[in-house]
Structure formats: C-alpha cells, structure tokens
Amino acid sequence: MTTSPTRPLPATQLRVPTDEDAHAWHRAFDDPDVMEFLGGPAELSLYEEFTARQRLHDARLGYCLWTVLDEEGAVIGFTGAQPWPREDWGPIGEIEIGWRLARPAWGRGYAHAAALATLERVREAGVPHVVAMIDARNARSVAVAERLGMTLAEEFTSPRGNPGLRYALDLRTR
Template identity: 45%
Template sequence: MSVRLRVPTTEDAGAWADLFDDAEVMRYVGTGEVRDRAWYAAFVQRQQELAERTGLCLFSVLVAEEVAGFTGIQPWTQPWGPTGVLEIGWRLGRRFWGRGIATEAGRTVLDRARTLEVPRVVAMVHADNAASLAVARKLGLIEEAALRAPSGVPVLQYGVRLTAAS
C-alpha cells in the first residue's frame, strides 16, 4: 500500500469536509458534530501555519495520491486533560478504514517527531472507539489515564516517550 503524508493544501479542506461529512466517522470525535467546508478551510490554514512553525501538523494522508484523511501531531488545546502536550491523532474517511492506513501513517508521523526530537506524545481516544484504541496500541502507545471530557464522554489517554529521558 502506498501511504504518503503532506502538509494539507487548500484543496484538501474540501476533501476533508467530504470525507468527514459522515456521522459514523465523527461518532467518536468531540461532540460528533459534522463541520462544513469553511470550518475545514480555516482548519487547514491553522495546520499549514503549525507545520511552518514546528515541522508537525495534521498532515493529509494520501493513498495512491487520493486524500484519505489526516494524521499528525499538534498541541492538545482543550481546557481539560493534558493541555499543551503534543497529541497524535488520525481520522480517515470510512472507505479507508480497516486497511492499516492509520497505523502506517501514524508510524510515519512518529518517525518525523523523533527526527524533530519531540520527547513524548499522547493520544486522546474515546473509550468506546475500539479501532482507534487498536491503532494507538499498534503505534506503541500505552494507556496512562482514564478521563472524562466535560461532556461526560469517557476518554483514554495513551502515551509514548519518543526520546531518551535526560
């Protein structure tokens, strides 16, 4: 399988909006709200700026040059949980599920983070999202904490050290 990552382009906002305009895809993401193209356009711009500043972002995942979703690392910005810690995350359109794409893309992102000497990342995963929990474990992340989002949703925090402790 040919999985490639790139900093998202302006056009990727439309692809993401189309891929994620699916209640099942969004089921375990935040409140499950489906976002419009304008939201994704602003989101892509933030990811482009983050990539320029840090070398990391939520990258577009390409499968045979078709946008399948995103994976990457960005700061956890919620006012609960590991605020400010770098979080790895992934989201794929439904037709790309179950093929190992998220795991392969996640490994590529973790390799990039190691190259940039990122010491540690976490993954915040809805406790009922078995597929994402499996990806986190395949990436070598270990369960660190069981939390509750302000909405009451159970969230598991997984983490992994990427560089040797000094």
C-alpha cells in the same frame, strides 16, 4: 509494535494540508460513522480554518496534522501531531498525535502506517513524547494506539461527559 506478516502496511504519503484539502476533508468526514465520537459532521469553514492552522504548525514546529494520500494519490484523511488545542482541560502543553480517515479507508492499515510515519517525523523534530486522546468507545482508534506501542496513561471523562483514554508514548526510548 507488531504488524501481521500476511498483510503488509499500505503505502501512504503525508503532505502539509492545502486549501483544497479542506474540501477533501469535508467530503471524507461528512459521514456519521467517521464522526461518531467527534460530535458529528462539521461545516466546511471548520476545515478551512483547520487546514490553515496545520500549515502554521508545520511552518513553526516542523509537524502538523498532515493530509494522508493512498497509493493512488487520493486524499483519505489526516494524521499527524499538534500541540493540544484546548486550554481548559486535557493534556495542556502536550503534543497530541491523531488520525481520522474516510470510511472507505478503514480496516486497511492506513491509520497505522500513517501514524508510524508521524512518529518518525515528530521524533526527528525533537518531540520527546506524545499523547493520543481517544474516546474510550472508539475501539478502532484504541487498537491503532496500542499497535503503535502507546500505553494507557489515564482514564477520564470529557467535558461532553464521554469516557476518554489518554495514551502516551516516550519517543526517546523507541
């Protein structure tokens, strides 16, 4: 895992999502570019349920998909970890890390910086390894996973028929 010596990682803050963050996420992700590999923009009610579920994860597990704040304290997305949410396919029983940022935050190092903080927090919570499930066409997310030191563990086809990649990282050896 290396970072460019000419561009330090930006400062980010992670917090447990609030009710208000559902609205901020809805605004930030109501963009076809952001949702290109995720099935398109979603309704506010999805983010309300999603933030509530993340608060439960944090209370029960000590980690969740946290709200990411930039240097000025503005909500720019989320990153974190949660148990794989599906029971019908994928890495059932695994802890998945993930990130999603508003389009204006892309290309500035926020995803990498916030994901590094996530890895530290889940390691402290006793998680031995994590996976990242990424649409194979999403070069930006693939680059973040590789910068984190994750290795390609599997290529698959998602239930929607899209090519996917499962990256993995053993946190005991990092």
